[in-house]
Amino acid sequence: MRLPSSIFVSVSLFTAETTAALYLSSTYRSDGDQIWQGLTLLFTLVTSVLVQLTLTFIHRDLSRDRPLVLLLHILQLGPIVRCLEAFCIYGSVGRVEEPYVSITRKRQMPRGGQSEEVERQVGQAEGKLFTHRAAFARTSVIQAFLGSAPQLTLQLYICVLQQGVSIGRGTLMVISLLSIVYGALRCNILAIKIKYDDYEVDVRPAAYLCIFLWRSFEIATRVTVLVLFSSVLQLWILPVVLLNFFLFFLYPWVLFWQSHSPFPENIEKTLTRVGTTIVLCLLTFLYAGINMFCWSAVQLKLNDPDLINKSQNWYRMAVYYMLRFVENASLLLLWYIYKTDFYRFICSPLLVLQLLVAYAMAIFFMLVFYQFCHPCRKLFSSNMTQGLWDCSALLCLVCYAPDGDAISPIEKAGLDPLAPDPTPHTETANDTSYDVANDTAYTMPNDTMTYDMPNDTTHEVLSEMNGDVSHSLSSNT
Numbered sequence: 001m002r003l004p005s006s007i008f009v010s011v012s013l014f015t016a017e018t019t020a021a022l023y024l025s026s027t028y029r030s031d032g033d034q035i036w037q038g039l040t041l042l043f044t045l046v047t048s049v050l051v052q053l054t055l056t057f058i059h060r061d062l063s064r065d066r067p068l069v070l071l072l073h074i075l076q077l078g079p080i081v082r083c084l085e086a087f088c089i090y091g092s093v094g095r096v097e098e099p100y101v102s103i104t105r106k107r108q109m110p111r112g113g114q115s116e117e118v119e120r121q122v123g124q125a126e127g128k129l130f131t132h133r134a135a136f137a138r139t140s141v142i143q144a145f146l147g148s149a150p151q152l153t154l155q156l157y158i159c160v161l162q163q164g165v166s167i168g169r170g171t172l173m174v175i176s177l178l179s180i181v182y183g184a185l186r187c188n189i190l191a192i193k194i195k196y197d198d199y200e201v202d203v204r205p206a207a208y209l210c211i212f213l214w215r216s217f218e219i220a221t222r223v224t225v226l227v228l229f230s231s232v233l234q235l236w237i238l239p240v241v242l243l244n245f246f247l248f249f250l251y252p253w254v255l256f257w258q259s260h261s262p263f264p265e266n267i268e269k270t271l272t273r274v275g276t277t278i279v280l281c282l283l284t285f286l287y288a289g290i291n292m293f294c295w296s297a298v299q300l301k302l303n304d305p306d307l308i309n310k311s312q313n314w315y316r317m318a319v320y321y322m323l324r325f326v327e328n329a330s331l332l333l334l335w336y337i338y339k340t341d342f343y344r345f346i347c348s349p350l351l352v353l354q355l356l357v358a359y360a361m362a363i364f365f366m367l368v369f370y371q372f373c374h375p376c377r378k379l380f381s382s383n384m385t386q387g388l389w390d391c392s393a394l395l396c397l398v399c400y401a402p403d404g405d406a407i408s409p410i411e412k413a414g415l416d417p418l419a420p421d422p423t424p425h426t427e428t429a430n431d432t433s434y435d436v437a438n439d440t441a442y443t444m445p446n447d448t449m450t451y452d453m454p455n456d457t458t459h460e461v462l463s464e465m466n467g468d469v470s471h472s473l474s475s476n477t
Contacts, residue, residue: 155169185211244292
């Protein structure tokens with residue numbers, strides 16, 4: 001069983017950023033900057049509350065008799081307690097014989113055109129630990145794009161206005177940037193595991209390094225461009241941000257309305273229609289927040305039972321990065337035109353060139369990741385670089401077509417080269433299927449029915465947050 005290091009990293013970033021933000025807000029108060037103090041506290045506390053609610057929702061604490069845990073979540077100490085609980089579970093593995101285990105089936109990556117199915121036993125402790133990992137992966141994404149990204153933008157804007165970086169502000173900016181990059185990395189890994197749920201996914205260090213560099217260049221460039229533009233055209237930054245946000249917020253809903261699908265009712269049985277709508281709005285809100293700063297690896301699809309689009313559309317990705325590059329270049333051009341004497345000590349052309357090159361480096365590392373380091377690249381039905389090149393060629397063809405002919409459905413279908421192996425697979429089980437021998441089921445926040453029958457075969461259906469369905473066979477040990 002792997003050490004829960006991802007949980008430790010998530011809690012460390014959460015604690016460090018909260019502590020640095022509280023310290024910096026106290027310095028703003030002593031300097032009389034009440035506006036900066038209020039905004040710094042707002043981004044910190046709102047994110048902290050969302051993290052507590054997410055952990056409570058995933059672990060179903062409201063339906064269980066755990067008043068102490070709920071109290072600690074109210075005191076904003078929930079992540080620390082969950083981290084300690086996860087390490088206690090990890091330390092207890094192997095010391096006590098578990099009465100129930102699950103047999104999970106996963107397919108290995110194809111070798112020589114063959115894909116073998118492997119079975120392995122999973123105990124209760126590993127099932128509980130998996131739930132903790134899944135919960136913290138989601139909270140890392142929430143913290144990154146609903147808290148750390150606005151916080152980093154705010155502090156960098158203050159640095160530009162005050163023409164200086166204090167120790168407290170610089171520390172918070174570094175921690176916030178690391179939090180955003182880590183959240184984007186977790187989003188990428190989560191998307192891979194969702195799309196290739198039937199396979200054993202082994203993410204190698206080279207893949208982590210490519211994702212880290214890709215997201216670092218992309219996010220740092222985006223935040224810098226927004227701050228530079230807002231420093232010279234304060235009134236125009238609001239329309240730019242709102243247009244970006246509402247475009248990505250409404251996009252999944254427009255696709256859902258066009259599909260004429262019924263309203264999703266499979267998120268949580270205990271939720272009413274109003275509660276389901278609120279959850280979907282929060283998901284699209286988070287989706288818009290991610291796409292504001294970088295490409296979201298997890299694409300929402302509200303008319304799908306899993307709410308996730310499991311196919312990778314190169315056409316959509318190519319359009320996003322082309323339009324984002326044009327937008328960043330346009331904002332930098334406007335900044336260069338309207339910049340004041342405030343930037344007289346900066347070589348403006350060199351700065352513009354550096355930012356554009358940095359964004360191009362982000363795209364380069366993205367291509368390297370999908371071409372050479374993606375753990376499931378053997379399942380790609382066509383070359384990724386060729387797919388993006390075809391997308392760019394089709395976009396140019398559409399722009400310069402004299403008669404404005406639209407792309408035919410056959411051409412558009414060819415733009416989705418990333419698809420799992422179509423080999424039929426009737427009975428699979430993923431890592432989210434675990435038996436729990438008591439009423440406390442550590443599962444994702446969906447409909448969960450667990451039947452434990454000693455000395456007999458047990459069938460259990462567990463729905464993860466993304467709606468994945470798996471069948472596992474439990475045996476009495």
